[in-house]
Amino acid sequence: MPIDPNSLIGTDGLFPTLGSGPSATSLAQAEDKELYGTDETRQAHLKHVVHGAIIWAVKIASFGMLCLFIVRIAHLAIPDAWMWLDKDRLQKIDSLLFSGFLGAFVARYLNQAMPNGASQPLKPPSDSGNP
Secondary structure, three states, X not given: OOOOHHHOEEEEOOEEEEOOOOOHHHHHHHHHHHHHOOHHHXXXXXXXXXXXXXXXXXXXXXXXXXXXXXXXXXXHHOOHHHOOOOHHHHHHHXXXXXXXXXXXXXXXXXXXXOOHHHHOOOOXXXXXXXX
C-alpha cells in the first residue's frame, strides 16, 4: 500500500507539520497484523500448540505406565531369584498403577478436548432402500 509523500507534510504558518497521513503506530499495527495475524489466529495457534504438548505428555505418561505394568507382570511370572525389585518398590508400583490418577486425568482431558457430538455412540445405518 503506497503512501503519497505529499500527504505526510502539511504547512502550519511558517513551519511544516505532519499531515493527516497514517501515523507510525497504525503502520506498525498493520505490519504486525500482516506478519503475525490477528489476535484470534494467535490464540488459536497457541491453543493448538498447548493441545499438542498435552497430547505428547499423555502419550509419554501412558508409555511409562505401560512399562511399569509390564515390569509388574514380569515380577509375577519370573522366579524369585530373577526379581530385581524388592517388596517396597513393587508396592509403590502397585499404588501408582492402580490409584487411578492418570486414568482420571486422561479421561477428563479427552472429555474436554472432544466435541460434544463425538461422545455419542454411533447409530447403525438404516436399511431404508435395501430389501
